[in-house]
Amino acid sequence: MLYMQTVHSEDEGGRRSFIEEARRRQIVAAAVTTIAEEGYARASFVRIAARASVSPGLITYHFRTKERLIRQVLEYVHTRLDRAMEGGPEPLTGFEDGLRRIVAGHVMYCSQHPEEMAARQEIIGAAAPPAVREWITENEASGRAELAGFLTEGQRHGEFRAFDPEVFTDTLFAALGSAPGRLRRRPAEEHEAYAQELARLFAAAATGRTPPW
Amino acid sequence: MLYMQTVHSEDEGGRRSFIEEARRRQIVAAAVTTIAEEGYARASFVRIAARASVSPGLITYHFRTKERLIRQVLEYVHTRLDRAMEGGPEPLTGFEDGLRRIVAGHVMYCSQHPEEMAARQEIIGAAAPPAVREWITENEASGRAELAGFLTEGQRHGEFRAFDPEVFTDTLFAALGSAPGRLRRRPAEEHEAYAQELARLFAAAATGRTPPW
């Protein structure tokens, strides 16, 4: 790609050089840490740049606007989260098992990547630029639809009781979203148990039975 | 009561005149509206003052710092919420009924006072000043303890299954916290049903049975 700075109109399309890719990753990582540790409100270019040992101008150079940087942070977190959620190798034994894996998988991911998830939550909570809010809404929509579909399917198979899938999805997303904050106040060795307990809670809510595990 | 009001820990101690109280209420109300409608990030003193038809200097005069004003906003919201949560006149028929009333009561309160609750959520999500974050944490503690106690009692009476009360509390708080946002995207006439459905979800999670109502 020729030159950067103010010009390249909108397209993220242009191929990026190796070194540029590396810098972008470094800055995104610094942003994640800054947001997670100091909060979104205090995550200015100056502070993010300081953490990356880089000049603030370089952030604009690579990302054009703050909104774009924040979007990259979210994309980075979601990409890694999605990859992690693709599920384990063992076959599902049923919908209850599926639900358990979703919940426990997400919680354990939060446990293993607390910064990323804390940053994500900070952004979602504070998300100043309207464009970012839109991005989040659109992006959540597909996840919500997928989960709602899964729940409905479970009801059709008689494994889940007759609840409202929308309300259930709302609640589950709220619970998973608050997970990073909750885990932070607990010792790491309890996280596994926390994940299982939360999975049991939603399994009971979905089936109307105490889960056998 | 789920939320506590600080007992004027670091307050200037002195009695407040009638007119001062009135001004403070007026400013807090303006802050609630501003935060709810424009978001925490845009709730500057100038904008809050404009809504209160008052000069920005007056806010500093009455509250010293922004952090103190925000704390007052939270106290105001929690006081009103607590008063509303003190429960209806009819006697509880059991713990499941108690849980139902907590959940549905909270949701309906969100439905009836969307501004207050939206402002509260904005602050909790965005709240930059660390002091406010601490205040929130400390303040939630008593509410959490109360709820955890209630759940434990329900388990002792055999009405609730053997879940971890802490995890359950976390989840319930997360769900109730997200209620204002969720309700905002639904027509008002569905709020009642939403409240009941959410109550059923947590009843099922707590009892391991599909609730009879």
Added chain:
Amino acid sequence: MLYMQTVHSEDEGGRRSFIEEARRRQIVAAAVTTIAEEGYARASFVRIAARASVSPGLITYHFRTKERLIRQVLEYVHTRLDRAMEGGPEPLTGFEDGLRRIVAGHVMYCSQHPEEMAARQEIIGAAAPPAVREWITENEASGRAELAGFLTEGQRHGEFRAFDPEVFTDTLFAALGSAPGRLRRRPAEEHEAYAQELARLFAAAATGRTPPW
């Protein structure tokens, strides 16, 4: 007017306090001097504020945006110019005399208020913000129409030869616009003669005769 800073939506309508009016005048004056002496490109808020012995924030406080400040500068200059152009007491003896007065009057005004006119020219030449350019275009239009009308009238009365009034107007405006720059390079005692000579030039161009004065 209550409070200022970020809020007051668009209206310049609100009454302005005496002290505010004074500050605005002071800042506009500082802007005129800065632009005239250092050029538009170097007339940053910091430099203008320094000349007014004021903080840069105060300019934003009183004018909201740079574009608005610049517009105020132009309005200030045009208001004073228009007042000066309203013409002397003696009755016109004809169209040639009218043209002479327009030209000489404008040049002498430039001579007496070199800063204002230099600033005006700087802004017209550089005028970065598109909104300012529009303001200028619209504002010039009426002046151009008036002059063109006067010329046409002079042709109808047989005092002026049959030139294209549009082209004549273009030329006259260009000449008058360059006057401040030209005068700056000449000693003040020659300005009067310069004005008369320029008037003679346009009189000859308009009548096709050497003017008798």
Added chain:
Amino acid sequence: MLYMQTVHSEDEGGRRSFIEEARRRQIVAAAVTTIAEEGYARASFVRIAARASVSPGLITYHFRTKERLIRQVLEYVHTRLDRAMEGGPEPLTGFEDGLRRIVAGHVMYCSQHPEEMAARQEIIGAAAPPAVREWITENEASGRAELAGFLTEGQRHGEFRAFDPEVFTDTLFAALGSAPGRLRRRPAEEHEAYAQELARLFAAAATGRTPPW
């Protein structure tokens, strides 16, 4: 010739390679286009480089500073303008004819090379760096002297009336400078007529007679 090219006064002295000359021409051309289309204020190295499909660093490499690049742009424009002004093949029939050719020739050149002349005008109007302003002044001087000499000669031959050649020159330069802007607002087929009309205006001003053509 009305405009002069500096004779590489402060130049690095050394001969320039063929490829270097080519690059310099390419960059100057890109600068002309950028300034003409986006305005001087938006003509940053990055944007000029983008138009030249070249890196911004290369501009500094070839021109050292922005001020030097801008000077090259002016020299480029003036060189081509001077070449064009050297006049047609037909012999002059007199001074009035000479004046006509100067005016009409310049206007038609503006019509045929609107970009170059628009860029020139942008720079003259906006040109921040004082060094450029000085260069312009010095550079115009020779052109002004030449024109003033021509006018004086015409007066000596009795073809022109007794006006002040300096004032006349000022006015003519102002009018010619504003030509690109004026032509831009008129359809191309009227440009020829505009040129003739402007020539007539100055002929009338110079001779004190309505021109016979």
Added chain:
DNA sequence: GATGAATGAGAATTCATTCAT
């Protein structure tokens, strides 16, 4: 010769807070 990543100074603007009135 040429690149493009990087810098650092400077731009306009926002805002909590102060203080003379």
Added chain:
DNA sequence: CATGAATGAATTCTCATTCAT
């Protein structure tokens, strides 16, 4: 009590220029 003018630090973003490659 209340005002609102004023400040100064902080914000994002732009840009000419430098320099290792």
